[in-house]
Amino acid sequence: MAGIVAAAVAAPSALAGGADVIAVGVLLAEFGMFRQALFRDQVRLYAVQSALISALAVVVAATRHLPDLYVLAALSFALKTVIVPLVLRRMLRGIGAIGGDPRWNDIAGSHALGVAGAVLIAIAVAAFGFFSVAALGLASPVLPATALSISLAVILVAFVLMIVRRDVISQAIGFLSLENGVSLTALVVAAGLPLILEVAFLFDLLVAVVVFGLLIRVHHGRAESMSTAELTSLRG
Amino acid sequence: MHAVMLVLLALPLAAALICLRAPLPVTRAVTALAGIASFALVLVLLPAAAHRDIGYLHVLRVDALSIVFMLATGFLYAAVAVYSIGYLRSEGPGEHSSRRTRQLWAGLNLFAWAMLAAPMTSNLALLWVAIEVTTVISALLVAIEDTDGAAEAAWKYVLLASAGLALALLATIFAYYAGAHVLGQSYDLGFTQLLAVARRLPHAAVQLMFVLAVLGFGTKMGLVPVHTWLPDAHSEAPTPVSALLSGSLLAVSFYAILRFYQVTAAALGPAFPRNVLLVFGAASLVLSMLYLFGQRDVKRLLAYSSVEHMGILALGVSFGAPAALAGVLLHVLGHAAAKGNAFMGAGVLVRKLRTKQIGAIRGGLDLLPWSGPLFLLALFALGAMPPFGLFRSEFEIVAGGLRSGSYATAALLIVAVTAAFLGLAASVTRMLMLPLPRPRTPAVERTPAAERVPATAGAPADGRAAADPATGGVTLAAAPALTRGEPSAWMVVPVAAGALALLWLGVHPPAVLDELFSRAVALLGGGAS
Numbered sequence: 184m185a186g187i188v189a190a191a192v193a194a195p196s197a198l199a200g201g202a203d204v205i206a207v208g209v210l211l212a213e214f215g216m217f218r219q220a221l222f223r224d225q226v227r228l229y230a231v232q233s234a235l236i237s238a239l240a241v242v243v244a245a246t247r248h249l250p251d252l253y254v255l256a257a258l259s260f261a262l263k264t265v266i267v268p269l270v271l272r273r274m275l276r277g278i279g280a281i282g283g284d285p286r287w288n289d290i291a292g293s294h295a296l297g298v299a300g301a302v303l304i305a306i307a308v309a310a311f312g313f314f315s316v317a318a319l320g321l322a323s324p325v326l327p328a329t330a331l332s333i334s335l336a337v338i339l340v341a342f343v344l345m346i347v348r349r350d351v352i353s354q355a356i357g358f359l360s361l362e363n364g365v366s367l368t369a370l371v372v373a374a375g376l377p378l379i380l381e382v383a384f385l386f387d388l389l390v391a392v393v394v395f396g397l398l399i400r401v402h403h404g405r406a407e408s409m410s411t412a413e414l415t416s417l418r419g
Numbered sequence: 420m421h422a423v424m425l426v427l428l429a430l431p432l433a434a435a436l437i438c439l440r441a442p443l444p445v446t447r448a449v450t451a452l453a454g455i456a457s458f459a460l461v462l463v464l465l466p467a468a469a470h471r472d473i474g475y476l477h478v479l480r481v482d483a484l485s486i487v488f489m490l491a492t493g494f495l496y497a498a499v500a501v502y503s504i505g506y507l508r509s510e511g512p513g514e515h516s517s518r519r520t521r522q523l524w525a526g527l528n529l530f531a532w533a534m535l536a537a538p539m540t541s542n543l544a545l546l547w548v549a550i551e552v553t554t555v556i557s558a559l560l561v562a563i564e565d566t567d568g569a570a571e572a573a574w575k576y577v578l579l580a581s582a583g584l585a586l587a588l589l590a591t592i593f594a595y596y597a598g599a600h601v602l603g604q605s606y607d608l609g610f611t612q613l614l615a616v617a618r619r620l621p622h623a624a625v626q627l628m629f630v631l632a633v634l635g636f637g638t639k640m641g642l643v644p645v646h647t648w649l650p651d652a653h654s655e656a657p658t659p660v661s662a663l664l665s666g667s668l669l670a671v672s673f674y675a676i677l678r679f680y681q682v683t684a685a686a687l688g689p690a691f692p693r694n695v696l697l698v699f700g701a702a703s704l705v706l707s708m709l710y711l712f713g714q715r716d717v718k719r720l721l722a723y724s725s726v727e728h729m730g731i732l733a734l735g736v737s738f739g740a741p742a743a744l745a746g747v748l749l750h751v752l753g754h755a756a757a758k759g760n761a762f763m764g765a766g767v768l769v770r771k772l773r774t775k776q777i778g779a780i781r782g783g784l785d786l787l788p789w790s791g792p793l794f795l796l797a798l799f800a801l802g803a804m805p806p807f808g809l810f811r812s813e814f815e816i817v818a819g820g821l822r823s824g825s826y827a828t829a830a831l832l833i834v835a836v837t838a839a840f841l842g843l844a845a846s847v848t849r850m851l852m853l854p855l856p857r858p859r860t861p862a863v864e865r866t867p868a869a870e871r872v873p874a875t876a877g878a879p880a881d882g883r884a885a886a887d888p889a890t891g892g893v894t895l896a897a898a899p900a901l902t903r904g905e906p907s908a909w910m911v912v913p914v915a916a917g918a919l920a921l922l923w924l925g926v927h928p929p930a931v932l933d934e935l936f937s938r939a940v941a942l943l944g945g946g947a948s
Contacts, residue, residue: 319623321596324604338589345582354578361585368589372596375604380544384588387551391581394555398574401562405570414571417651419710419719 198246199327205239206333209367210309213340213360216353217305218298222275222409225356226268232363233263236370243374247325251378259366262385267359267392274396275352278403295347305343309336323371331371337364350409351402355395362388420467421475424539427460427489428479431496431532438525443517446524447504453528454500457535461486461493469935480541480611483938487748488538488674491755492667494920496531498913502763503527503659505909509770519563523657526560530663534671543608546675547584547591550639553668554580561656572648572655579648583638590631590679597624597686610678617685625686632679633695640672641726642733643703650710653722654775658766661718665725665762666755673732673751677943680736684944693737697828700733704835711842716775717765720846721758724801727839728754734832735816736943743819744943745936746812753808753924757800760917763910764794768850770906777846782855786903789911791851793918798847800921802840808924855901 212232219225237260244252294301312335323331341364345357369376399409406413434453438446467473468486481489507520515523533556537549554577562573595608601616613620638645653661676696683692707726714720728750735747767790772780784791800807803814813836820829905911923929 319627321621321624321627324599338585342582345578351574358578358581358585361582362588365585365588365592369592373592373599375599376544376592376595377605377607380542380608383544383548387548390555391551394558394577395581398558398562398570398577401570402574405567411574414574416568417571417575417655419714 198242199329202239202242202326203329203333205235205242206330206367208235209239209363210333210337210340213337213344213364214302214305216356216360217340217344218302222352223272225353226271226275229271229356229359229363230264230268232360233267234260236363236366237264239367240370243325243370247374249325249374252374254378255381258382258385262389263359263363266389270392270396271352271355274400278400295349301343301347304347305340308339308343312336312339321372325374326371331368334364334367334371337367349411351399351411352409354411355399358395359388359392420464420473421479423460423463424473424475424479424481427457427464428532428536428539430457430460431528431535435525435528435532438521438528443520446521447507450524450528451497451500451504454497454531457531458493458497461489461535465490465935466931469931469938474541478542478545478609479539481539482942483935484677484748484942485538485674486935487751487939488670489535491670491752492531492534492538494752494917495663495666495755495759496535498759498763498917499527499659499662502662502766502910502913505907505911506657506659506766506770508909509906519565523560523563523659526556526563527659527663530556530560530660531667534663534667537671538674541609541611543591543594543610543613543678546678547588550587550636550672550675551581551584553671554584554639557652557656557660557664557668560660561652563660564655564657566655568651569655572651576648576652579645580639583635583645585635586631586638587635587675590628590635593624593628593631594679594682597621597628600624610682613682614685617682620682620686622687625683626691629679629683629692630695633676633699636672636675636679637699640669640676641703641729642699643706643726643730646703646707646726649726650719650722653725653762654716654718658718658762658769661721661766662759662762665722666759669725669729670751670755673729677736681943689739689944693739696733697737700730700735700737701828701831703727703730704734704832704839705730708835708839708842711839712845714842714846715777717769717777717780717846717850718762718775720777720843721761721765724761724839724843725754725758727835728758728801731813731816731832731836734828735819738816738820738823738825738828739944740819740823741937741940742822743816744940746815746819748936748939749808749815749924749928749932750812753800753812753921756917756920756924757797757807757809760793760797760914760921761801763914763917764790764797767906767910767914768794770910771901777850780850781853782901783851785855786901787905788903789905790914793911793914795847795851796918796921797914798843800918802843803836804840806925807921808928809921811925811928 209232212228215228216225219228237256240252240256313332316332316335321331322328338361341357341361345354348354430453434449437449464481465486468481468483472480472482474480530553533549533552537546540546540549558573558577561576562569597620598606598613600621601619602612606612634645641649653664656664680692703726707723707730710723732747732750735743767787768780768783769775771786774780800809803809817829817832
């Protein structure tokens, strides 16, 4: 506890402040996806969130002299900010969820809860993640502990997103942003993770995106909608 | 031995590549041969791994614990590869295009490859990657049937399992964080490195790591309350895939949890990880036992039985006594054989009667001279009847629980296992032993319509007759009569082999298994408390 109090009293360095600002940006993007009403904008927000994480990786690489992280930042940017959003947009365009029939573009109605209820739950869950991680007293060697708390908040909000949205695209985006939250955590507590393993994780993400895309297409082909409201035949 | 490991990694992958290109008869033969050869290679590795840890190329490592899980996967891979030949031959014309059949063969090989690779790595990060690969491949295999149910099950499965594995990735990252405190920033997450310095790892990080690992890998293992994808995926997947999912995939996820258990127990002492597993194990056992009563779908019934057995495994580890841990490892092998058999037997019934509804399946023993009795034996084995392997393993687990002083939990285990057996037996015996509805001879046709309609309506097996009573008699006569006989001998041989293996494990397990288990139990810190 003493360590936490001391850290709160001392003014943060420029690096710590900058890192926290980027982490907060990641969390805001997560909330944006949480409320977004159009597929296209949701994918854009995902790209922005990924870009912020790559930027943070560059900051850490520059200030902590971890040259591997430059490579990781570049790969992560290429994959998560460029390739994955492109793949998603192409697929959505192919099935008419971007452009085409406007009925399929709009997912504002896919919330299982009302606006206020959903946002309040997300805020409460984010606060829980933020403070509970701080209580564990995990100190990061490269970034302020606040960034770790924020990353856990991002992960929890991503879970809430997957739970309260009832369309396959939002759920897939929820999973992808969950993975972004995990990447942020990795950057804070495991910046020295060998590059080869990080690349393996990224490759795995790419495979997962392809499979998600295939299954979204299968779902769309059978249900003729993006909604998961009708996925209720298997129970008990 | 190193060459054997490399061949074992390359063989299923090569078979999968061949399956994507070669003509269909070749894909069948290649898959069956690759399955049997992989099983043989695991058997070659087995005696060596019972005596020493085999490490190779810095990331490959086979020890007494991993070989148990490779044995389960290797056996099921071989069994399922042979079974699938009959399964695909006996399906109706046009049920699968040749492209889908090819995808199924390639997918089976890839799936088995990832599950064999996972226990062979010494690196926690690569272990996570291998398990994530099993998720994406098996999700596609679940979707391959191209029905509404399969699409729904595959979507739920890929979403829940991926979200769970994201938590497991977080656990892996915290494992790195904990290790980096002692080993410096540039170590690569080998679990032997972590074990060597376990006592100096920071406690809060290790606790967080273990809970996240149980929650994350537990999602794939099917622990309650994160099991919800499991019955859907098991019931909607093609039968060979269901058998692999249940007997092998769940076990491999359990293997990952055991590796984290090893590190956590070495760092914090065994009490904390055992308590976590106790909670999840007891919840899985009790809840799945309740779901076994009143199931309507035969494959969902077997899926809930898998959740029950995963609960038994978690409880067995939570007891911690050496006998219980040895029982857990034997249980992994026995469950792979028994649940594989049960799914494959149920698959034959489903093929024969063209329905998965328990209420509509009748006369299994009359119709299937081999698969019927073998399915019944698989049920007895799953219910831990002697003389099968699961009786021995559950006996050891309970004995270990009593020895370690967990009387209440051991009693709960016995009660729940017995109740689960009753639930399973009530449904399975109904399917196998109740006689078929009256055979449709021309005599039925000649009876007046007024008498005929109630007679057919009483037989829910024939949906068409009930739906269309006016022409019911005619349709019935045109429908192929169900005659006694097996759909395919290919679907009997692997099940018979599984039954023999279960018998062998139960009556007189080979001595090399004893050596193997005692070495693996020592790895898991059996006895130290």
